[in-house]
Amino acid sequence: MNYKELKRKYGTPLYIYDVNKIKDIISAYKNNFQSGKFETEIIYASKAFNIKEMLRLIKNEGLSLDVVSLGELYTATKIGFPMERIYFHGNNKTEEELRFAIEYNVGIFVIDNLSELRKLSILSKELQKKSSIYIRLNVGVEAHTHKYIVTSHIDSKFGVLYGSEEYKQMLQLIETCEQIELKGLHCHIGSQIFELNPYDIVIEKLTTIVQDFPYPLSINLGGGFGAFYTQADHVIPYERVAKHLIQRMEEELEKKKLRIQKLSIEPGRSIVGEAGRTLYTLGSTKQTPNRLYYFVDGGMTDNIRPALYQAIYAADVVGKEKEIKNKMVTIAGKCCESGDILVENILLPEAQEGDLLVTYSTGAYGYAMSSNYNKACTPAVVFVEDGQDKLVVRRQSMEELIEREI
Ligand code: LLP
Numbered sequence: 001m002n003y004k005e006l007k008r009k010y011g012t013p014l015y016i017y018d019v020n021k022i023k024d025i026i027s028a029y030k031n032n033f034q035s036g037k038f039e040t041e042i043i044y045a046s047k048a049f050n051i052k053e054m055l056r057l058i059k060n061e062g063l064s065l066d067v068v069s070l071g072e073l074y075t076a077t078k079i080g081f082p083m084e085r086i087y088f089h090g091n092n093k094t095e096e097e098l099r100f101a102i103e104y105n106v107g108i109f110v111i112d113n114l115s116e117l118r119k120l121s122i123l124s125k126e127l128q129k130k131s132s133i134y135i136r137l138n139v140g141v142e143a144h145t146h147k148y149i150v151t152s153h154i155d156s157k158f159g160v161l162y163g164s165e166e167y168k169q170m171l172q173l174i175e176t177c178e179q180i181e182l183k184g185l186h187c188h189i190g191s192q193i194f195e196l197n198p199y200d201i202v203i204e205k206l207t208t209i210v211q212d213f214p215y216p217l218s219i220n221l222g223g224g225f226g227a228f229y230t231q232a233d234h235v236i237p238y239e240r241v242a243k244h245l246i247q248r249m250e251e252e253l254e255k256k257k258l259r260i261q262k263l264s265i266e267p268g269r270s271i272v273g274e275a276g277r278t279l280y281t282l283g284s285t286k287q288t289p290n291r292l293y294y295f296v297d298g299g300m301t302d303n304i305r306p307a308l309y310q311a312i313y314a315a316d317v318v319g320k321e322k323e324i325k326n327k328m329v330t331i332a333g334k335c336c337e338s339g340d341i342l343v344e345n346i347l348l349p350e351a352q353e354g355d356l357l358v359t360y361s362t363g364a365y366g367y368a369m370s371s372n373y374n375k376a377c378t379p380a381v382v383f384v385e386d387g388q389d390k391l392v393v394r395r396q397s398m399e400e401l402i403e404r405e406i
Helices: 003-010 019-032 052-060 070-078 095-103 114-126 165-176 197-210 238-256 305-309 398-402
Strands: 014-018 039-045 064-067 086-088 108-111 131-138 180-186 218-220 262-265 276-287 292-296 315-317 327-332 341-348 356-360 380-385 388-393
Touching: 003 014, 003 276, 003 356, 003 380, 003 388, 014 019, 014 388, 019 039, 019 052, 019 238, 019 380, 052 064, 052 070, 052 388, 064 070, 070 086, 070 095, 095 114, 108 114, 108 180, 114 131, 114 165, 114 180, 131 165, 165 180, 180 197, 197 218, 197 238, 238 262, 305 341, 315 341
Parallel strands: 014 380, 039 064, 039 262, 064 086, 086 108, 108 131, 131 180, 180 218, 218 262, 292 327
Antiparallel strands: 014 276, 276 292, 276 356, 315 356, 327 341, 380 388
């Protein structure tokens, strides 16, 4: 990748995505997540990175889409994403969001709780539309990951506990409401998971639960498949993940003499994480008694993950990738916040003001969680495919930064 040329054209900080990499990962999922026993579907969890060009790519690749807000959904409508391939998630969809989604004929509402189901049934009646739903279940499985990223322990804010009073009332409401059609069950057990065992447990549990129903439901296993950030991450190849889930499901159905309509997965991070990197310019360096700082022109505003989750990233000084890495460095941003650190204690070669620094695997939840803290402008995003670069998000201008301020 010609970083210097990219910096010349687009400036820094800059998010750079390798489109070939994204397509390879999608193919790995698509080619292996197939079964002769049930339909299959791969749903891109767009919260990881939802911009128009990314959604166009997902649309062209034939994947479905998970959205969690009006904003994500609106973006999808703007690029003509097929509405029937959209799953609308979220634990607290507002009336405005539900209305918009019903009017736009969103494919599936993944319903988190009873009060949400009530709202949907009232609005569906009012708008005279049928709404297809999955119930998001909390089956009490939690996978090993950072505690903020866990989403299925017993008191989780997500999903309804199987067998609880709330769950029973939801089933009653579904039975009596003509406007609501229950199509499937959903479960998401966490993120950045490097084991398959938790998914095996979920498959076992969900296939037990679908037996409660008189017709074949669909099952959505959520996302969470671990992605590569540094050498410490032992990624299970996505081909293997996909094949394993299919095989486990087929075995379980065989064992229980069951049928399901469709099996889906919802990867976000694993599709875009490794394909993204962020380019910075080194401003100053500073030696304190115990640290050598490399200060870059971005920071927690373009990547909050180190500050929020103590996430670890790999980095290089551009053009010096092969040089001896003999400086123990902390790469820090330019925000007024001590926690504004991008990479703590990393070995890098000596670098000078004006050098370019790149951090790897920033494609998921980087741009998506960026902020304007300190009134930093959101960086531009560039897609690179077969050596050709294309600007897909313009850098935010100062004027845009204040345009809504009265
Ligand atoms: N499906 C549901 C219902 C989810 O809640 C999530 C992620 C996914 C799919 C996709 O999971 P993935 O394949 O990306 O791991 N901001 C955090 C991650 C939060 C994930 C929330 N839910 C981070 O930066 O690590």
